[in-house]
Amino acid sequence: MSARELPLLFIRHAVAEDSHVLGDEARALTPEGRAAFRHHARKLARLTPLRGIITSPLVRAVQTAELLAEAFGVSGVEVHPALLPQRGAHKRIVDLGRERGAGWALVGHNPSLERAAIRALEHELPDKLRKGAALALHPLKNGGFTLAWWATPGKPVKRPGDLR
């Protein structure tokens, strides 16, 4: 598989606790969310290799990115401001995806990650991007993307033919 053929992954953080005394940024994965995402990450790693992982700095995203790094055997997890849950973040996420391209996983938050996928694909999504879900996009030479596959924890992997 050449780097050109690797997908770009958009991955929403796994299930986290509802609140934290230090605020939203410090919310951690629940033990159940962690166990489900660990299993899911191993499944994702059988679908594609990765070149690197980029995450939001929020605890639940960093933890999700670390579970991914372990499953994929990736040696680095970078933190990038584009993945912070902020107004207008969806545009910055697509720009980051274009800049890094094939073989990178971007771990972030909704609604910005789901909006970024809609912007990248230039059409509505066939389902919600649930917690822990991974959306695989194939970068095109013209800067656009097509949907390669979609994997929600606990569900079969879906491909474009299944989603129509």
Add this chain to the structure above:
Amino acid sequence: MSARELPLLFIRHAVAEDSHVLGDEARALTPEGRAAFRHHARKLARLTPLRGIITSPLVRAVQTAELLAEAFGVSGVEVHPALLPQRGAHKRIVDLGRERGAGWALVGHNPSLERAAIRALEHELPDKLRKGAALALHPLKNGGFTLAWWATPGKPVKRPGDLR
């Protein structure tokens, strides 16, 4: 091994990048720091089991805690404000250690973590608490602690007899 006999671990985060555009809180582990700590965490897991892990919310600490969770097979990583690098944190770290006690690992920062160890042991440390180092304390019935062992990445584990 009864819970009473498990140590309380103080663990300093692994080697991280020098700066980050989002500030100190977002500094991530370097690939080398990650690899060295992964190896170290496996060594620690052969020394003792753990009941749980508590970490500072800063990215480099969360990443270190996740590498520990993987090596120890621990299902939960909690975030606690006592481990934030703040003035006076060393007192709060010792209080947290007394409250949770045997079998818990606290992942934090210097100088507060090193100062917490000095406060818990009531004497100066025989060496610096280096990045990624783990200090194992045995909780005593009177609320005090004794030093069980000390493990710095890339060095042999030291016990009180080696440290005098």
